[in-house]
Amino acid sequence: MKILVATEKPFAPAAIEHIRDVAREEDHELVLLENYKSIEEFKSAVANADALIVRSDLVTAEIISAAKNLRIVVRAGAGFDNLDLEACTAHGVVAMNTPGQNANAVAELVFEMMLYQARGGFTGNIGTELRGKTLGIHAFGNVGKYVAEIGMGFGMTIYVFDPYKADNAITVSGAKVCRRVEELYSSCQYVSLHLPANAKTAGSINYNLLINMPVNAVLVNTARKEIINEDDLLRIFQERPDFRYLSDIEPVCKPVFEEKYKGRYLFSDIKMGAQTKEANINAGIAAARQIVNYFKTGNERFRVNKQK
Numbered sequence: 001m002k003i004l005v006a007t008e009k010p011f012a013p014a015a016i017e018h019i020r021d022v023a024r025e026e027d028h029e030l031v032l033l034e035n036y037k038s039i040e041e042f043k044s045a046v047a048n049a050d051a052l053i054v055r056s057d058l059v060t061a062e063i064i065s066a067a068k069n070l071r072i073v074v075r076a077g078a079g080f081d082n083l084d085l086e087a088c089t090a091h092g093v094v095a096m097n098t099p100g101q102n103a104n105a106v107a108e109l110v111f112e113m114m115l116y117q118a119r120g121g122f123t124g125n126i127g128t129e130l131r132g133k134t135l136g137i138h139a140f141g142n143v144g145k146y147v148a149e150i151g152m153g154f155g156m157t158i159y160v161f162d163p164y165k166a167d168n169a170i171t172v173s174g175a176k177v178c179r180r181v182e183e184l185y186s187s188c189q190y191v192s193l194h195l196p197a198n199a200k201t202a203g204s205i206n207y208n209l210l211i212n213m214p215v216n217a218v219l220v221n222t223a224r225k226e227i228i229n230e231d232d233l234l235r236i237f238q239e240r241p242d243f244r245y246l247s248d249i250e251p252v253c254k255p256v257f258e259e260k261y262k263g264r265y266l267f268s269d270i271k272m273g274a275q276t277k278e279a280n281i282n283a284g285i286a287a288a289r290q291i292v293n294y295f296k297t298g299n300e301r302f303r304v305n306k307q308k
């Protein structure tokens with residue numbers, strides 16, 4: 001079988017070696033398309049692939065239609081909002097993700113950004129400490145759990161809102177349970193977002209939540225820009241000079257931040273939560289193994305789309 005790895009933002013070379021080893025064990029061929037610049041390149045590379053591994057690359061209906069032999073696509077990562085699941089189902093393609101594999105890298109980035117901001121952007125000016133501060137975790141999946149664990153290490157008081165998790169799954173981490181989302185935001189100086197992007201969550205982080213955050217509020221977004229209501233965020237920035245926003249995804253309204261709110265935000269140029277060698281190796285190996293197992297045994301664990 002031909003396994004295509006198509007990544008606009010390539011994996012670390014060590015991860016590719018591991019993926020190659022997993023494919024080779026079962027005599028599958030590995031083909032690389034890294035740093036591609038056009039959809040046409042992607043379409044032509046995927047045309048004869050039996051399996052596809054991607055990161056945040058957009059796997060649209062157009063890509064799926066061009067992939068005549070495709071049987072499985074694995075998003076090496078957690079969020080699968082880049083996959084057209086309906087197109088996959090319609091073409092009989094199994095779609096999977098690799099939950100948890102890059103979660104620690106994302107959680108560490110949350111603290112890297114918080115520390116950078118708390119210390120005034122490493123200017124040497126007097127900053128603040130994380131110890132004793134309140135940290136709210138919005139959604140307690142794989143990343144949220146690591147954020148809680150690291151936050152405990154910093155001596156922060158952790159609150160969690162996740163209506164899909166049992167109380168004891170949260171309290172075992174030492175975090176406090178918030179029953180209402182409003183309670184999370186009104187209790188926590190820092191709030192870290194770990195929700196998936198979907199129709200329910202789009203624009204859900206809004207004025208009514210953010211306005212009630214305590215003084216010197218810091219919103220950290222290593223999830224997706226789509227979950228933020230950007231008009232509301234700009235209104236908050238206008239009304240509250242104490243408010244900060246840290247994210248590894250540039251908002252659409254970045255030019256307004258650049259013009260008006262210097263020093264109050266941090267955006268990385270590319271999405272970098274999962275940009276560690278370890279995360280790439282873990283997610284890459286998991287993706288390759290899931291494909292190999294699917295071809296060998298039909299194992300559909302981590303499938304995220306419906307069957308035809």
Ligand code: 3PG
Pocket residue numbers: 009055056057076077078079080102223271272273274275
């Ligand atoms: C994820 O959903 O796993 C993260 O956003 C990482 O995405 P990336 O692999 O494109 O960096």
